[in-house]
Amino acid sequence: xxxxxxxxxxxxxxxxxxxxxxxxxxxxxxxxxxxxxxxxxxxxxxxxxxxxxxxxxxxxxxxxxxxxxxxxxxxxxxxxxxxxxxxxxxxxxxxxxxxxxxxxxxxxxxxxxxxxxxxxxxxxxxxxxxxxxxxxxxxxxxxxxxxxxxxxxxxxxxxxxxxxxxxxxxxxxxxxxxxxxxxxxxxxxxxxxxxxxxxxxxxxxxxxxxxxxxxxxxxxxxxxxxxxxxxxxxxxxxxxxxxxxxxxxxxxxxxxxxxxxxxxxxxxxxxxxxxxxxxxxxxxxxxxxxxxxxxxxxxxxxxxxxxxxxxxxxxxxxxxxxxxxxxxxxxxxxxxxxxxxxxxxxxxxxxxxxxxxxxxxxxxxxxxxxxxxxxxxxxxxxxxxxxxxxxxxxxxxxxxxxxxxxxxxxxxxxxxxxxxxxxxxxxxxxxxxxxxxxxxxxxxxxxxxxxxxxxxxxxxxxxxxxxxxxxxxxxxxxxxxxxxxxxxxxxxxxxxxxxxxxxxxxxxxxxxxxxx
Numbered sequence: 001x002x003x004x005x006x007x008x009x010x011x012x013x014x015x016x017x018x019x020x021x022x023x024x025x026x027x028x029x030x031x032x033x034x035x036x037x038x039x040x041x042x043x044x045x046x047x048x049x050x051x052x053x054x055x056x057x058x059x060x061x062x063x064x065x066x067x068x069x070x071x072x073x074x075x076x077x078x079x080x081x082x083x084x085x086x087x088x089x090x091x092x093x094x095x096x097x098x099x100x101x102x103x104x105x106x107x108x109x110x111x112x113x114x115x116x117x118x119x120x121x122x123x124x125x126x127x128x129x130x131x132x133x134x135x136x137x138x139x140x141x142x143x144x145x146x147x148x149x150x151x152x153x154x155x156x157x158x159x160x161x162x163x164x165x166x167x168x169x170x171x172x173x174x175x176x177x178x179x180x181x182x183x184x185x186x187x188x189x190x191x192x193x194x195x196x197x198x199x200x201x202x203x204x205x206x207x208x209x210x211x212x213x214x215x216x217x218x219x220x221x222x223x224x225x226x227x228x229x230x231x232x233x234x235x236x237x238x239x240x241x242x243x244x245x246x247x248x249x250x251x252x253x254x255x256x257x258x259x260x261x262x263x264x265x266x267x268x269x270x271x272x273x274x275x276x277x278x279x280x281x282x283x284x285x286x287x288x289x290x291x292x293x294x295x296x297x298x299x300x301x302x303x304x305x306x307x308x309x310x311x312x313x314x315x316x317x318x319x320x321x322x323x324x325x326x327x328x329x330x331x332x333x334x335x336x337x338x339x340x341x342x343x344x345x346x347x348x349x350x351x352x353x354x355x356x357x358x359x360x361x362x363x364x365x366x367x368x369x370x371x372x373x374x375x376x377x378x379x380x381x382x383x384x385x386x387x388x389x390x391x392x393x394x395x396x397x398x399x400x401x402x403x404x405x406x407x408x409x410x411x412x413x414x415x416x417x418x419x420x421x422x423x424x425x426x427x428x429x430x431x432x433x434x435x436x437x438x439x440x441x442x443x444x445x446x447x448x449x450x451x452x453x454x455x456x457x458x459x460x461x462x463x464x465x466x467x468x469x470x471x472x473x474x475x476x477x478x479x480x481x482x483x484x485x486x487x488x489x490x491x492x493x494x495x496x497x498x499x500x501x502x503x504x505x506x507x508x509x510x511x512x513x514x515x516x
Contacts, residue, residue: 015083018076018351019044022064025348026125026299027170040298040452041443049478053499055295057449058472059238059268059417062295065474067362068355075101075354079347098345099329105353106332109302112357112364114273118307119280120314123300123330125174125349127267130287130301131232132163132185133326134263136319138230139166139191141312146191147222148230149215151198151244154455155237156265164232165193166321173324175344186321191230194218198243203421203457203464205241205396212248223256233284234265238454239466240397240417247404250282261285261309267301268292270417272368272410275402280306282405293416294363295474296356300349313337363473366480372411374479374493378471381497382418382504390427391508395419395456395466419454419466420504422511430511432465438510439467448503467507469500 016024022044023030030038037043040061046069047055055062064072078097085093106121124130139146148164150156159169166186168179179185196214199205215231222229233249235242249262262284266276269288279286286304290296305313314335318326328341330349386394400413422430422438430438435453442448451468458464479493 015080018069018073021076021079021348021351022072022297022355023348025174025176025346027172027174029126029170030298038298041449042298044297051447052474053478053496054446054448054503055472055475056469056500056503057451058292058295058474059451059468059470061291061298062449062472062474064297064355065295065359068296068358071358072351072355076351079351092343094345094347095329095343098327098347098350099343101350101354102329103333105350105357108357109360112360113276113304115277115280115304118310120305120310120332120335122303122305122326122332122335123349123353124303124326125346126299126301127265127287127289128157128159128163128169129174129325130267130289130303131160131263131265132166132169133303133322134285134287135164135191135230136166136186136321137313137316138228138261140316140319142228144226144228146228146230147218148191148193148232149218150193150195150232150265151211151234151237151241152195155198155239155241155243156232156234157267160265161193161195164230165191174346174349175324175327175342177324179324184321185324186319196243198237198241199457201457202459203395203466205398208243208245208248208398208401212244215244215248216252219252219256219260223259227259229256229260230263231260232263232265235279235402236266236268236270236400236417238417238451239395239419239456239468240400240415242398242400242402246402249284250404253282253284263287268417269294270412272407272412273364274407274410275405275412276304278402278405278407280304282306283308285309290353290356290360293470293472294356294359295472296359297352300352300356302353359474359477362477366477368410370480371476372414374476375411375414375416375471377493378497378500379414379418382469382500385501385504386420389504389508391423391425391511392504393421393423393429395421416471417451418469419451419456420469421456421459421464421466422507425512425515429459429462429464430514432463434511434514435465435467437514438507441510442503442506446503446506448506450503450507469503 042063046066047063082093082097162169264286267289270293283306290300316337331338453465456466479496
């Protein structure tokens with residue numbers, strides 16, 4: 001079933017299955033192919049607990065877990081009853097259920113993230129949709145010319161620049177309407193957009209000082225010309241970087257409080273509650289998803305609005321560009337400016353978020369100290385492996401630095417994404433095509449998942465890509481499932497670390513087979 005088509009609710013219409021809803025209400029990226037998987041290689045059939053132990057691709061996507069599927073099935077039973085009620089009475093039972101369940105999700109997400117009542121949450125189908133929503137609100141707040149500054153899309157998402165400029169980025173929108181990629185979503189004038197590179201041509205990371213100075217010049221120049229600026233701070237990127245620095249964003253926001261809006265692209269959601277709330281206290285918008293680190297099924301986004309932004313935007317009339325992407329129930333009831341949005345139930349978004357919340361709920365129940373200890377143990381084992389096997393080279397990634405936020409240091413001070421480049425026996429790096437071949441063979445032959453290849457420059461005159469070994473909330477929860485207190489991680493933790501090493505071993509062996 002194409003994700004471009006939402007199930008109708010007319011009399012006589014067949015009620016969609018839960019499997020159908022899981023790939024509905026997004027865009028073409030989650031449509032299933034002839035092999036029953038989406039663009040990211042994930043199916044709608046839940047993974048067994050054993051299969052999940054080889055799921056190290058959360059920087060890209062994860063297949064739904066059994067307990068996530070069970071949680072989604074619970075709300076699905078309410079959806080089925082609402083469909084039946086509509087067929088019998090022609091009343092809008094489905095939307096009423098959707099509205100109530102989305103409000104329940106909003107409240108629980110805020111509780112699990114400890115944000116407090118002054119913060120609001122808006123739901124959307126994907127991280128890309130979140131960028132569209134934020135930029136449309138920003139553009140609609142004033143007729144003053146604006147500039148958008150972001151880091152290179154290869155580190156965030158290929159469709160993000162289009163979304164930020166108010167352009168359709170797929171052939172269908174979240175509420176099921178066909179659209180034309182590249183065309184303007186509404187009547188707002190497109191903002192100018194500038195990308196800033198995080199890495200040099202050889203894949204080495206640029207210094208934070210270099211990146212910050214380039215961004216500072218762009219923003220000070222624009223503000224000096226009386227332009228408004230939307231700065232997108234990536235925390236963390238596909239390869240685990242932060243850019244620009246948090247200090248740079250804070251300095252610029254303090255310098256231009258009336259002209260600069262900061263959107264933290266934390267769609268990987270590799271943040272502690274302390275870090276998330278520190279960003280919100282600085283009045284930064286924060287975009288997250290339930291489908292990366294949290295390891296829920298693909299396509300579940302949420303945008304946190306800090307208190308000042310709530311006051312600034314909640315009475316603003318809904319931009320025309322949002323009508324195909326956002327339902328009224330995706331927004332808090334107090335946002336009176338959104339009353340004209342369609343009262344349409346995006347039940348696909350609902351069941352995916354319910355599944356993601358099952359993962360987040362389990363993860364948030366763990367001790368922060370236990371999580372911190374396991375993340376460090378995992379990192380140590382992975383680094384030790386790379387040191388002993390020259391056929392794989394870790395892509396250099398600066399350690400996450402958010403000290404200026406004054407947030408309590410937690411597990412997010414350590415990397416949970418490990419990007420690496422593969423090499424032939426001769427020491428020559430694999431090309432991008434060969435790396436993609438290794439990725440597919442790992443997935444299809446070994447049932448092992450790593451993050452999709454990310455382009456990372458040219459090495460020895462060869463354009464190369466990096467695969468990514470990723471920790472997820474689901475894996476950490478599994479690792480600590482038999483641990484009540486910090487006791488070294490237990491056998492389950494050791495097993496997951498061993499699985500990670502097995503994945504790296506398999507990738508290395510497949511790459512060496514390319515020589516024969």
